[in-house]
Amino acid sequence: MRKACSYIINKSQRADLVITNYRPETLKKWKIDYSDLVKMKENLVMIHFSAFGTNGPYSEKTGFARVAESFSGLTYMTGYPDRKPIFSGYPIADALAGVYGAFSVILALYHFKQTGEGQLVDLSLYEPLIRIMENYIMSWKEKCLSERVLITxxxxxxxxxxxxxxxxxxxxxxxxxxxxxxxxxxxxxxxxxxxxxxxxxxxxxxxxxxxxxxxxxxxxxxxxxxxxxxxHGVAYSPVNSVADLFNDPHFKTERLLFPLLIMH
Structure with missing residues (x-):
């Protein structure tokens, strides 16, 4: 492992972009997270995919598409009003995170070309899902879309x-x-x-x-x-409603959702 980490460090010094999807604690343990690599190359561009991002109380949790879809509230709003939520037949979180990741990298590399500055793109699996649910979240309080009751x-x-x-x-x-x-x-x-x-x-x-x-x-x-x-280290998530999101400590830390004072 030491040789592998040394290889990564050497390669990153000559790379324009580093891509990783390890959990934050894993990269820190191996001493190859962004804070380590940027010491070797100050203008490094790096994208870090993870289930819950690099900050917040859930940052070290394991996860995959279905976990992210449950956590974000997407699963909760999918299905029939009189039945339990259902998953889509396709791992939406994986595909959407890939698209957002590619877009973010393009912007980061363009910024690097214009300014010579590098940066870290910190992208979790669930964040892009929040972006496609904006109307649902905005109308949550008015239409009480979170009143569906789930037993288990x-x-x-x-x-x-x-x-x-x-x-x-x-x-x-x-x-x-x-x-x-x-x-x-x-x-x-x-x-x-x-x-x-x-x-x-x-x-x-x-x-x-x-x-x-x-x-x-x-x-x-x-x-x-x-x-x-x-x-036992099982990847899981409750099927969150929007109300759950506003009360969840990880969402509060990440500040993805916050109240707005609207003047009429």
């Missing part, structure tokens, strides 16, 4: 995640989660079904996975479920 917002995302992103890496990760959850919160129901659920991942039997997670999370409050996910 965390569970909805967890079930979807298990069903839709099963892969070799996810399989190993989920196996670890099943094992730790079963050991730590051992009840007769969970213990009996742990082995079944483990086999369900391999065979991709979503009904059995649904049953397992419904059984488990129905026994815990939302906050307790959050603690479990945090402890």
């Amino acid at each position: 917002p965390l569970l909805l995302h967890m079930i979807y995640m298990i069903q839709k992103i099963i892969s070799g890496l996810s399989f190993l990760h989920l196996h670890k989660i099943f094992r730790k959850i079963s050991d730590r919160y051992r009840t007769s129901r969970i213990s009996e079904r742990s082995k079944i659920s483990y086999q369900s991942i391999k065979s991709k039997k979503s009904d059995e996975l649904d049953e397992y997670f419904i059984s488990f999370f129905s026994e815990h409050t939302l906050e307790h479920s959050r603690e479990i996910m945090e402890k």
